[in-house]
Amino acid sequence: MLEREDSPTASPPREGPAAVSAGAAASGDTSRSGFNRRDFLRGSGAAIAATAAATAAEDAVAEDKPATVVPAKAVEIKLNINGADHALKVEPRVTLLDALRNDLSLTGAKHVCDTTNCGACTVIVDGKPVFACARLAVECQGKKVTTVEGLTAGQNVDQVVAAFVKHDASQCGFCTPGFVVAVKAFLEANPKANLEQILKGLGGNLCRCGTYVGVQAAALECAGHGKEG
Amino acid sequence: MAERKFAWPARKDTTLIGREIPRIDAVEKCTGKAKYTADINTPGTLFCRLFTSDQLAHGKIKKIDTSAAEKIPGVRAVHLFKDVDDEVRWDGELIVAVAADRDDIAKDGVKAVIVEIEQLDQFVDEADLAAGEKAGRKQELGKKNDGDVDAAIKAAKAVHKGKYGIVTISHMCLEPHGAHCQWDGDKLDVHLSTQNVSGTGSQFAEALEIDAANVTVTANYEGGGFGSKFQADEWGVACAELSKKTGKPVRLMLDRATELKVGGTRPSAFAEITIAGDADGKITAWDSVHWGTAGVGGGGVDVTKLPYVFKFENQRAAQIGLACNVGPNRAWRAPPHPQLCALTMMPIDDLAAKLGMDSYDLFLKNLPQVSNGKEAVYADQMKIAAQAIDWKAKWHPHGKAPEKGPVKRGLGMAIHTWGGGPGACKCTVKVHPDGSVETFLGSQDIGTGTRTILAITLAETFGLPLSAVKVNLGSSKYPQSAASGGSITVGGVSGANRRAAQTALWQIFDKVAEKYKVAADGLVAKGEKILSGDKEVCTWKQAASLLGPMPLEVQGQGPAKDGLTSDTVGGVQMVDLSVDTETGVIRIHKFVCVQDCGLILDEMTAKSQVYGGMIMGVAYALTEERLMDNKTGRYINANLKDYALSRIGDIGELVAIMYQPDSEYERGVVGLGEPPVIAPGAAISNAVHNATGVRVPTIPLTPKRVLDALKGAKA
Ligand code: FES
Ligand code: FES
Numbered sequence: 001m002l003e004r005e006d007s008p009t010a011s012p013p014r015e016g017p018a019a020v021s022a023g024a025a026a027s028g029d030t031s032r033s034g035f036n037r038r039d040f041l042r043g044s045g046a047a048i049a050a051t052a053a054a055t056a057a058e059d060a061v062a063e064d065k066p067a068t069v070v071p072a073k074a075v076e077i078k079l080n081i082n083g084a085d086h087a088l089k090v091e092p093r094v095t096l097l098d099a100l101r102n103d104l105s106l107t108g109a110k111h112v113c114d115t116t117n118c119g120a121c122t123v124i125v126d127g128k129p130v131f132a133c134a135r136l137a138v139e140c141q142g143k144k145v146t147t148v149e150g151l152t153a154g155q156n157v158d159q160v161v162a163a164f165v166k167h168d169a170s171q172c173g174f175c176t177p178g179f180v181v182a183v184k185a186f187l188e189a190n191p192k193a194n195l196e197q198i199l200k201g202l203g204g205n206l207c208r209c210g211t212y213v214g215v216q217a218a219a220l221e222c223a224g225h226g227k228e229g
Numbered sequence: 230m231a232e233r234k235f236a237w238p239a240r241k242d243t244t245l246i247g248r249e250i251p252r253i254d255a256v257e258k259c260t261g262k263a264k265y266t267a268d269i270n271t272p273g274t275l276f277c278r279l280f281t282s283d284q285l286a287h288g289k290i291k292k293i294d295t296s297a298a299e300k301i302p303g304v305r306a307v308h309l310f311k312d313v314d315d316e317v318r319w320d321g322e323l324i325v326a327v328a329a330d331r332d333d334i335a336k337d338g339v340k341a342v343i344v345e346i347e348q349l350d351q352f353v354d355e356a357d358l359a360a361g362e363k364a365g366r367k368q369e370l371g372k373k374n375d376g377d378v379d380a381a382i383k384a385a386k387a388v389h390k391g392k393y394g395i396v397t398i399s400h401m402c403l404e405p406h407g408a409h410c411q412w413d414g415d416k417l418d419v420h421l422s423t424q425n426v427s428g429t430g431s432q433f434a435e436a437l438e439i440d441a442a443n444v445t446v447t448a449n450y451e452g453g454g455f456g457s458k459f460q461a462d463e464w465g466v467a468c469a470e471l472s473k474k475t476g477k478p479v480r481l482m483l484d485r486a487t488e489l490k491v492g493g494t495r496p497s498a499f500a501e502i503t504i505a506g507d508a509d510g511k512i513t514a515w516d517s518v519h520w521g522t523a524g525v526g527g528g529g530v531d532v533t534k535l536p537y538v539f540k541f542e543n544q545r546a547a548q549i550g551l552a553c554n555v556g557p558n559r560a561w562r563a564p565p566h567p568q569l570c571a572l573t574m575m576p577i578d579d580l581a582a583k584l585g586m587d588s589y590d591l592f593l594k595n596l597p598q599v600s601n602g603k604e605a606v607y608a609d610q611m612k613i614a615a616q617a618i619d620w621k622a623k624w625h626p627h628g629k630a631p632e633k634g635p636v637k638r639g640l641g642m643a644i645h646t647w648g649g650g651p652g653a654c655k656c657t658v659k660v661h662p663d664g665s666v667e668t669f670l671g672s673q674d675i676g677t678g679t680r681t682i683l684a685i686t687l688a689e690t691f692g693l694p695l696s697a698v699k700v701n702l703g704s705s706k707y708p709q710s711a712a713s714g715g716s717i718t719v720g721g722v723s724g725a726n727r728r729a730a731q732t733a734l735w736q737i738f739d740k741v742a743e744k745y746k747v748a749a750d751g752l753v754a755k756g757e758k759i760l761s762g763d764k765e766v767c768t769w770k771q772a773a774s775l776l777g778p779m780p781l782e783v784q785g786q787g788p789a790k791d792g793l794t795s796d797t798v799g800g801v802q803m804v805d806l807s808v809d810t811e812t813g814v815i816r817i818h819k820f821v822c823v824q825d826c827g828l829i830l831d832e833m834t835a836k837s838q839v840y841g842g843m844i845m846g847v848a849y850a851l852t853e854e855r856l857m858d859n860k861t862g863r864y865i866n867a868n869l870k871d872y873a874l875s876r877i878g879d880i881g882e883l884v885a886i887m888y889q890p891d892s893e894y895e896r897g898v899v900g901l902g903e904p905p906v907i908a909p910g911a912a913i914s915n916a917v918h919n920a921t922g923v924r925v926p927t928i929p930l931t932p933k934r935v936l937d938a939l940k941g942a943k944a
Contacts, residue, residue, distance in 0.1 A: 091331070091333060093333055094331070094333060098332055098333075101268070101270070102270065102274075102276070102331070102332065105270045106261070107261065107265075107267075107268035107270065108261020109261070110267065110403070110404070110452070111267065111482075112403050112485070112869070113485055113868065113869035113870075114484075114485060115485075115868055115870055117868070117869040118403070118869050120403060147261065148259075148261040149260065149261050151260065152260045152262075157256060157260060161256070161259045161260055164255070165251050165252075165255040165256055165259055166251060168251060168252060168255070168833050168834060168837045169259075170252070170258040171677070171837060171838075171841055172404070172451060172452050172453045172675060172676030173254075173257075173258030173259075173263055173450060173452070173676060174265060174402075174403040174404045174452030175403055176259050177258075177259070177261040180260075198877075199877055199878035200878060202876075203876045203878055205876075205877070206403070206869065206874050206876065207403075207844075207877075208401055208402065208403050208455075208845070209676050209841045209845075210840055210841030210842065210844030210845050211837070211840075211841065212840075212844055212875075212876075212877040212880055213840045213844075213880075213883055214837065214840075215877060216877060
């Protein structure tokens with residue numbers, strides 16, 4: 001798989017979306033209520049479990065105040081993206097992906113899995129491909145960030161984009177910007193890659209529509225192997 | 230004057246139709262310029278996160294308290310999907326949405342929400358009929374019975390009885406379901422990730438109790454739907470309400486886990502099937518009972534369509550539904566043909582093994598029993614596919630792979646069918662006095678190439694380059710068009726646009742005839758010129774200028790029975806793969822699809838549809854499944870790490886062969902999106918059967934299932 005700066009194993013675990021579950025009667029943080037959801041879920045009969053849930057919920061509510069959440073204050077940062085400096089103010093916990101998409105409206109990189117499993121958010125940081133969903137914006141100060149938007153200059157598009165167009169490597173297109181950037185970064189590191197290397201190197205990107213045949217042809221062409229590789 | 234008829238140009242006269250033409254919106258998609266609903270970011274947009282019944286399958290809500298959430302700085306509003314005493318019926322059901330200045334703050338808000346739920350009995354074990362019955366979740370659904378099944382089984386030379394299954398999967402659209410809503414007074418602008426631009430505005434209006442005329446739905450791009458995005462949905466309506474409440478634009482997209490749980494699933498089907506045949510391999514009897522679930526309502530795979538493609542003289546089938554506490558099903562690409570195909574083609578292949586026959590020969594032998602009139606097409610397609618995969622040279626009897634080591638190679642095949650007739654479409658085609666052309670229609674391009682095939686249709690009709698044509702779609706303010714589902718779009722929209730364009734062209738021909746004193750009858754538009762025979766009469770621009778100061782506008786509609794479109798396709802798939810009998814890992818070497826689809830407008834995007842279907846098929850055949858924890862009712866792999874889709878190195882060599890004799894061109898356009906996704910499960914399972922001599926009963930054929938089946942066969 002194309003090694004990104006933040007590989008699935010290297011990246012610190014980050015909170016998934018909607019992290020609070022309703023499982024244990026949704027009292028919020030189960031550790032504070034002393035109620036262990038695992039035990040609860042192990043309960044054999046549904047009737048017993050239901051009682052357990054109700055009791056635990058009452059306990060939890062009796063003991064707990066709702067969580068007081070104090071996020072770290074937003075800070076002013078400067079990001080260099082596609083050759084231009086951008087000033088923005090974000091909380092330290094904001095990902096590079098959210099900063100790009102929500103603060104700068106650079107929406108080419110997509111938010112799909114949030115867990116470094118799909119590659120839709122791939123951007124290039126200091127020459128290396130990165131999952132932007134697993135990188136904080138504040139970390140990227142002083143670095144050069146290239147997004148898919150940076151692969152177009154006026155009417156001219158990058159060779160990888162042209163090859164994607166020619167080989168119909170996009171259907172719905174939602175995975176495509178991430179795939180384009182991944183191919184670009186991969187070929188920069190492996191300019192003469194063969195088919196086997198390409199298939200391995202691009203394994204970090206997912207496409208639901210099934211554009212892999214086109215992506216493969218595009219990558220092979222850019223690696224100088226023409227149609228058949 | 231000779232009668233003017235709607236028709237496609239003769240095949241030999243086309244310049245664009247049927248060529249390999251890159252999609253016209255490819256650059257937008259590949260450069261990140263294409264804006265999807267998830268990308269709409271108007272100033273001040275708020276972000277939403279959802280509190281769901283995460284990890285709890287069934288219960289009754291006792292308390293909802295959002296007060297702490299609402300006090301968090303940056304949280305602007307909450308929306309309740311449920312009230313106290315409401316039931317939650319599956320893991321992931323929506324309870325509260327929180328809208329905030331930033332996504333992370335919305336997450337904080339969700340964390341501060343308190344919901345108490347009293348747990349109730351849940352049942353999710355859709356494969357276990359006995360358990361379902363015990364839990365009171367069983368529904369007897371349809372039955373059918375033709376001929377005398379028992380007598381035919383008794384008289385048969387070979388009888389095979391087996392268990393089969395194909396599990397529930399999710400749609401897993403990479404762009405989740407969601408909306409961006411913005412009000413301007415009493416007018417509502419919705420960007421919606423939808424396959425149904427024309428049909429969803431009224432759904433918003435009804436839910437919000439406003440005039441439908443005040444709602445505009447826009448979807449210029451959509452990041453995958455596959456049948457799951459036809460509705461406004463409760464979260465879309467919540468987005469509009471949160472926007473109203475806050476006076477700000479709001480974007481609400483489902484998070485990945487919720488997308489998997491509630492964004493749509495394909496129902497499961499498990500079956501006990503008996504199939505019988507005579508000594509030559511003619512299938513003489515079919516007897517099946519199948520069960521599965523489409524959600525809390527039970528339901529499942531429609532019994533009337535089983536057995537699939539074939540109609541046998543003696544056949545009996547019964548359907549049982551199991552009401553399960555799982556997220557609701559939605560149409561999943563070619564519903565429910567992949568399940569029907571798997572349940573039918575696996576037993577057929579088993580019967581071939583029982584008779585010691587080459588599966589190809591047995592399928593061929595039974596083609597006279599297909600029920601869609603495609604016998605000859607299938608025979609042709611089988612021949613082409615077999616040649617492409619070298620079937621006759623590679624075939625060995627089931628379980629008799631010549632390889633000495635643990636890795637065994639095998640071949641499998643299956644056939645499929647789909648309707649794909651044209652959907653309803655209205656459009657307005659405009660020819661401007663400067664010669665440029667555009668069309669307006671409330672259809673959508675969901676990755677299937679709608680824009681591109683429309684540009685081809687118009688450019689071909691007017692004899693123009695693609696660049697002279699503009700396609701406007703994706704807005705509910707344009708003339709209404711059917712939702713894109715069931716492979717009805719390309720036929721529907723190309724037919725309507727061809728009609729409008731031919732009508733416009735005839736009007737222009739009349740003006741040219743009058744001005745240049747030539748017969749209108751013999752005129753042709755080609756190469757940006759109007760020709761009479763081989764002689765140039767005038768340029769296209771000169772012709773268009775005869776319109777005067779105003780553009781010519783023509784409405785087109787359809788479907789119509791004028792030969793521009795038709796329906797019903799066949800299709801054959803063959804797979805060559807290896808099974809490692811020590812690890813259970815399957816490796817696809819070559820996967821061939823031969824597919825008919827009438828007249829092809831763009832061979833390149835058509836092939837992409839076929840590849841896409843095959844690749845989705847490899848995923849659900851080998852790895853993809855919704856995993857429910859039977860004990861707790863949780864959806865345990867609702868993320869892109871554990872819900873395993875195929876990656877670029879997992880698919881082997883794919884070969885898409887478009888079946889295109891002149892007879893196909895002559896029958897007009899037929900939809901193509903669904904067919905290629907139907908047969909992969911069956912074909913791959915059959916190839917594993919051929920390689921190992923063992924049927925892995927349930928799709929997907931994960932390594933564990935393969936090893937279990939091999940072990941079971943030895944025992
Ligand atoms: S969104 Fe970052 S890898 Fe999927
Ligand atoms: S093109 Fe749709 S997900 Fe890849």
